[in-house]
Amino acid sequence: MQGKSWNSVWAVYCRKRWLSKIIININMKSECSIFFHNYYGNQDRWLEFFLRKISVPSNLYYNKVDESIYNMERQGDKYRQKYMPDTTNMIRKIIYRQSANKGKDIGGKLILLDAYQKLDFKTEYGLFLHDKKSLYKANNTDWTNNLLQIADSDFCTKAIQIFLGHPEVGIITSTGNIENEFSSNLRSFKSNNKMLLPQLQKRFNIFPASFQYAAGTMFWFRMQPVNTFFNANPPLQIRTSLEIGNITDEDMGSNTHCWERLLSWIITAQGYKIKTI
Amino acid sequence: MLNTIFFLSDKPIIFKRELQRNKDCRIYCAVLLDGSDVESMEKAYKFFSDNQENCFLLLIKVDSHLSNLTLEIIVSFFFILSYYRSDGKLLVTLVSFNDPFFESAKRRLTDFSFAQGIENLMINRIHSLNKESEQSVNSKSRPNFIYSDTEDLLKDYTTILKSEMIFGHLFYLNNPQIDPYRLYNSIQEIEASTKSEYPVKFEIADKMQSVLNENDYLRNANLYISNELYNYKEHNLMLRSSHEAKLLQEYYRHEYENLPLWYKRFGHIIKVITGKRTFGSLFNDSVKKYKD
Numbered sequence: 001m002q003g004k005s006w007n008s009v010w011a012v013y014c015r016k017r018w019l020s021k022i023i024i025n026i027n028m029k030s031e032c033s034i035f036f037h038n039y040y041g042n043q044d045r046w047l048e049f050f051l052r053k054i055s056v057p058s059n060l061y062y063n064k065v066d067e068s069i070y071n072m073e074r075q076g077d078k079y080r081q082k083y084m085p086d087t088t089n090m091i092r093k094i095i096y097r098q099s100a101n102k103g104k105d106i107g108g109k110l111i112l113l114d115a116y117q118k119l120d121f122k123t124e125y126g127l128f129l130h131d132k133k134s135l136y137k138a139n140n141t142d143w144t145n146n147l148l149q150i151a152d153s154d155f156c157t158k159a160i161q162i163f164l165g166h167p168e169v170g171i172i173t174s175t176g177n178i179e180n181e182f183s184s185n186l187r188s189f190k191s192n193n194k195m196l197l198p199q200l201q202k203r204f205n206i207f208p209a210s211f212q213y214a215a216g217t218m219f220w221f222r223m224q225p226v227n228t229f230f231n232a233n234p235p236l237q238i239r240t241s242l243e244i245g246n247i248t249d250e251d252m253g254s255n256t257h258c259w260e261r262l263l264s265w266i267i268t269a270q271g272y273k274i275k276t277i
Numbered sequence: 278m279l280n281t282i283f284f285l286s287d288k289p290i291i292f293k294r295e296l297q298r299n300k301d302c303r304i305y306c307a308v309l310l311d312g313s314d315v316e317s318m319e320k321a322y323k324f325f326s327d328n329q330e331n332c333f334l335l336l337i338k339v340d341s342h343l344s345n346l347t348l349e350i351i352v353s354f355f356f357i358l359s360y361y362r363s364d365g366k367l368l369v370t371l372v373s374f375n376d377p378f379f380e381s382a383k384r385r386l387t388d389f390s391f392a393q394g395i396e397n398l399m400i401n402r403i404h405s406l407n408k409e410s411e412q413s414v415n416s417k418s419r420p421n422f423i424y425s426d427t428e429d430l431l432k433d434y435t436t437i438l439k440s441e442m443i444f445g446h447l448f449y450l451n452n453p454q455i456d457p458y459r460l461y462n463s464i465q466e467i468e469a470s471t472k473s474e475y476p477v478k479f480e481i482a483d484k485m486q487s488v489l490n491e492n493d494y495l496r497n498a499n500l501y502i503s504n505e506l507y508n509y510k511e512h513n514l515m516l517r518s519s520h521e522a523k524l525l526q527e528y529y530r531h532e533y534e535n536l537p538l539w540y541k542r543f544g545h546i547i548k549v550i551t552g553k554r555t556f557g558s559l560f561n562d563s564v565k566k567y568k569d
Contacts, residue, residue: 100394
């Protein structure tokens with residue numbers, strides 16, 4: 001784990017929200033990389049969302065699915081010119097990508113992680129987000145709102161504070177979004193992915209102490225363990241195994257849903273813990 | 278512009294903003310990278326990620342078998358928003374004189390792209406960067422035109438405009454000294470003068486281009502709508518079968534519906550007392566029931 005920086009010493013010492021906010025803001029370097037995957041369009045709305053909400057200097061990695069009826073806007077990519085990042089707002093850079101609908105949001109996030117690895121804009125922390133609409137779930141709106149609150153400015157500040165003060169924390173998400181894949185009654189994995197998961201764990205050597213994971217794959221995380229993993233396992237190679245289209249794991253397991261769990265486990269397997277706010 | 282011109286360069290170049298933002302202008306950068314030079318590829322990747330307005334195409338020199346790493350870097354370029362697409366299809370040009378190396382590179386690129394969900398990759402081949410080695414302007418198949426001189430290019434461009442198929446051709450210009458802005462103006466002049474000579478032909482070409490574009494758009498829309506309808510159908514099936522909506526319904530029935538009526542009515546009075554329901558709504562259905 002990384003040693004405490006000057007910033008972290010201050011944050012732990014002071015434990016004042018307003019003070020740590022100032023400390024974060026005076027540091028001109030981007031602290032966070034946001035990895036956002038878009039399938040359902042509304043680019044304007046999402047870019048506004050990030051410019052309005054994010055309170056930590058960040059680089060936004062933005063992937064849109066081009067094979068989506070929601071992304072066939074005839075006005076083209078005008079939104080990109082409308083929302084130019086600069087040093088006056090917290091989004092310092094926007095790196096756009098587009099892809100086929102492979103591996104749902106996980107596939108998109110792997111493309112963005114590939115871009116992150118190849119570019120020079122390294123940051124301490126990362127944030128996974130996507131425009132989630134689990135239409136097959138009865139409580140989909142509540143769930144999405146609960147997941148998206150992790151981008152609220154208060155949540156951002158709190159998350160950075162926790163990372164600064166608690167080096168053992170590797171993942172932060174909102175309360176209620178942590179699930180455990182392991183069933184103590186069954187003494188095995190409980191989802192339909194139980195056959196695939198052990199194979200992938202073995203292949204990629206991912207053995208966490210606990211099988212908790214951030215459901216919905218929207219969470220704050222430390223970049224260092226993620227970098228360590230993806231330096232050895234290129235994201236695009238992993239992406240080749242993901243399924244095409246908007247698949248679910250309601251009837252049978254999928255590599256895509258396995259990686260929903262593994263993206264948390266690659267961090268916790270390196271000794272980090274999950275915290276909810 | 279009716280045809281596309283690529284400026285060949287071994288380093289990524291950036292055009293003037295007027296050219297980048299001009300929708301009529303189809304002059305783009307084609308960066309020539311050595312298939313075995315990882316460092317140059319990484320530099321070019323960073324450049325185009327930083328200059329996202331700059332439409333570009335990759336030309337990969339293939340003198341040996343492509344390594345896994347270079348293959349992966351080449352495919353990474355395809356996700357960049359400003360990568361060149363011809364009729365919605367990604368295009369990459371391989372420069373190779375060697376048939377086995379070309380075939381191997383073509384197959385591996387196609388396979389790896391397909392594994393990334395890219396089903397419409399077009400792989401173009403140029404044997405060398407000399408014009409003589411490629412097909413002639415009058416060839417019926419779509420040739421690769423490579424020029425080092427503006428005059429030659431403009432001459433052939435004019436010939437094309439007088440031929441049967443006047444749009445959709447790709448020209449490569451291998452001379453960094455030429456000013457793309459001046460070239461664009463010359464092309465505009467040529468197109469304008471040929472148009473005055475053959476107005477009907479240009480009108481038909483213009484209509485044909487819009488019809489083809491519209492056709493592409495509608496074909497894609499049709500495919501994506503079919504996919505989305507399938508998704509909705511599946512989601513509905515899940516919701517109706519053994520799923521959360523059913524679980525919620527059962528929970529409601531067991532926890533609330535089974536209670537005696539007097540108990541439920543008493544519950545509503547408690548709601549009014551605790552401020553969760555309006556008093557008026559107990560007697561009148563048209564009164565607002567809940568405060569939030």
